[in-house]
Amino acid sequence: MPNSKNVEMLAKVKESIDNSKGIFFIDYRGLTVKETQELRRKLTAAGAHMKVYKNNIVKIALEQAEMPVADVAGTVAYVFYENDPVAAAKVIKEESKALKKIEWLGAIADGQSLSADEAKAYAELPSRDELMAQLVYVIASPLSGIAQVCAGPARGLATVLDAIADQKNAA
Structure with a gap:
């Protein structure tokens, strides 16, 4: 019997996936609470939102949504964008430069899994x-x-x- 918290988290992940056009994966290790709040605020203004979920639950949700499964491990924040991937990518890039604590891990866009470099390329568009x-x-x-x-x-x-x-x- 699965844990009820994990079942609830799976439902939230599925909802986030259904309401978004794609996902960026970033490593946010080392960010303070204030820096994280500022990043979330800027992403929200760009039409995206950042969530932290358990990686295996995200993998299960991606499999159930018939999307490519990202092979990520460790501390991962999932940035779900609703419309414009470029706006969200630019925010991540700017904050990455400013804070020097954020690393790109990859993305899922247009139903395809992208590497970290391919995900970064969105910020240049x-x-x-x-x-x-x-x-x-x-x-x-x-x-x-x-x-x-x-x-x-x-x-x-x-x-x-x-x-x-x-x-x-x-x-």
Whole structure:
């Protein structure tokens, strides 16, 4: 008979997996309570949440969800992201640089298991907002060029009329 606490934890892990699009695995050893709270706050603002569960219970939940099972051991924090993996990865990267206590262990994204280096690569990608801004720029650039070309003759006419008016006023 399994322990009732483990059964409850398994249900919570399953819920976290169901509500997320992927998971980052990080080693958070050495973080103080205050640093951990700050990391959790920043992750929440980025649309992710960090939980610490027993590794074997997470493995069982991943198997039951038919997701790849991550081979992690030791002190592991699971960062579940809801929408944008890049935003969560950037927060982990920034905090990792600042605190020098966080290590990437891997991730599960798009139904595939990723190594630590592959998980880190997400932090180098542009965020969803940056990609949207780039798309708007690419779409708007030709339109602004067309608008300038169309406005060119009218601008030229205005310049010529202004010059003629200046000549008449000078005479």
